[in-house]
Amino acid sequence: QLQLQEPGPGLVKPSETLSLTCTVSGGSISSSTYYWGWIRQPPGKGLEWIGSIYYSGSTYYNPSLESRLTISVDTSKNQFSLKLTSVTAADTAVYYCALWPRGNWYFDLWGRGTLVTVSS
Amino acid sequence: EIVLTQSPGTLSLSPGERATLSCRASQSISSSYLAWYQQKPGQAPRLLIYGASSRATGIPDRFSGSGSGTDFTLTISRLEHEDFAIYYCQQYGSSPIFTFGPGTKVDIK
Numbered sequence: 001q002l003q004l005q006e007p008g009p010g011l012v013k014p015s016e017t018l019s020l021t022c023t024v025s026g027g028s029i030s031s032s033t034y035y036w037g038w039i040r041q042p043p044g045k046g047l048e049w050i051g052s053i054y055y056s057g058s059t060y061y062n063p064s065l066e067s068r069l070t071i072s073v074d075t076s077k078n079q080f081s082l083k084l085t086s087v088t089a090a091d092t093a094v095y096y097c098a099l100w101p102r103g104n105w106y107f108d109l110w111g112r113g114t115l116v117t118v119s120s
Numbered sequence: 121e122i123v124l125t126q127s128p129g130t131l132s133l134s135p136g137e138r139a140t141l142s143c144r145a146s147q148s149i150s151s152s153y154l155a156w157y158q159q160k161p162g163q164a165p166r167l168l169i170y171g172a173s174s175r176a177t178g179i180p181d182r183f184s185g186s187g188s189g190t191d192f193t194l195t196i197s198r199l200e201h202e203d204f205a206i207y208y209c210q211q212y213g214s215s216p217i218f219t220f221g222p223g224t225k226v227d228i229k
Contacts (some may be wrong), residue, residue, distance in 0.1 A: 037218075047157075047165065047208055049218035062216040096164055105212035106155035110164035118180060 004097045004111035011092075011117050018116055022097030029078045030055045033081040035100040036080045037107060038071065040093040048093075052100055053080055065119040085119045122146055124221035125131050132229040136228055139196040141224045143209035148189045153212040156194045158192060159223075161204045176217075197228075204228050 003025045012018045022036070028037065037052035050059040050067045061069050070083040084091060094115050098107035123146040132141055143154070157165035167176040169185035172192055182197040186201035196203055209221040 039218075046222045047210075047220040049216060049220070052217075060217055064216070095152075104170065105171045106152045106167055106210065107218075108167045108170075109167075113164050 002065070002099065002109055004099065004109060006111045006114040007096055009115040010118070011119060014088055014118055015086055015118050018087050018118070019081065020095055020097075020114065021079050021081045022111060024078045024080075026076075029060055029073060029080065030075045033102055035060075035102060037098045037100050038082045039096045039098055039107070039110075041096070041113075042090075042093045050082065050084075050095075052103075054078060071111065073108070074080045089118050092116065121216065122149060122211055124209055124211055126207075126209060126221040126224045128224060129222075129224045130227060133199055133226055134217070134229045135199050138204070139194075139199055139200050139226055141194040141196075141207055141226075143187075143192040143194070145190045145192075145211060149211050149213060151188050151192075154185075154187070154192050155210045155212075157208045157210065158203075158205045159200055159208065165208060182187050183227060201228075210217060 005023045016093050035052045035054050041047050045115040051071045053059050053073050059071050068085045073080040094113040096113045097111040099109040125144045140152045153206045154172040156169040157187050157204045159165040159166050168179050184195045186193050204226055205224045208223045
């Protein structure tokens with residue numbers, strides 16, 4: 001049974017780079033059946049899709065974040081990662097990794113989420 | 121960009137009552153591209169409905185979805201205590217390819 005796991009909560013200083021990795025267990029990240037994605041939720045607010053990636057490396061980014069965003073996949077480690085540069089307090093959020101089944105239009109498996117706080 | 125609007129913002133109901141949640145899109149979308157999620161405090165969202173009306177695996181039949189074009193509805197026929205949560209609609213489309221509505225909170229009256 002597939003599971004997704006993000007790291008524990010973290011603290012990032014303003015203007016620095018936020019880096020997160022999601023580990024996939026119970027299945028292969030190289031499966032042609034899935035895309036992988038990141039979604040975030042500021043405290044007390046709604047959900048924002050950040051971006052998604054296919055095992056081949058094809059990426060899809062939210063235009064509002066694209067200039068600061070890199071999503072990558074490491075098939076040897078069964079992981080995919082997010083890097084967001086030049087962070088501000090507005091990037092403080094719970095970050096979720098999630099599975100997007102290919103040929104479908106939703107996320108049907110989510111990690112538990114990790115809180116990233118941007119503060120000096 | 122397609123904007124999703126959800127109403128009401130908060131719905132105060134008692135267990136056993138019927139809940140009707142609305143999701144409106146700023147332009148017409150395919151029903152295939154509309155999903156609903158439930159989120160409880162401290163938890164990740166859980167997929168409830170996809171394709172506007174198909175229940176996800178393990179979702180009780182008291183949850184149903186309907187609608188087309190720009191207007192979509194999530195109905196909970198008889199609220200159970202575990203149904204008090206925040207509900208989000210989500211659409212797939214052009215850039216950005218996924219957007220979420222602001223959510224409707226269903227709380228206990």
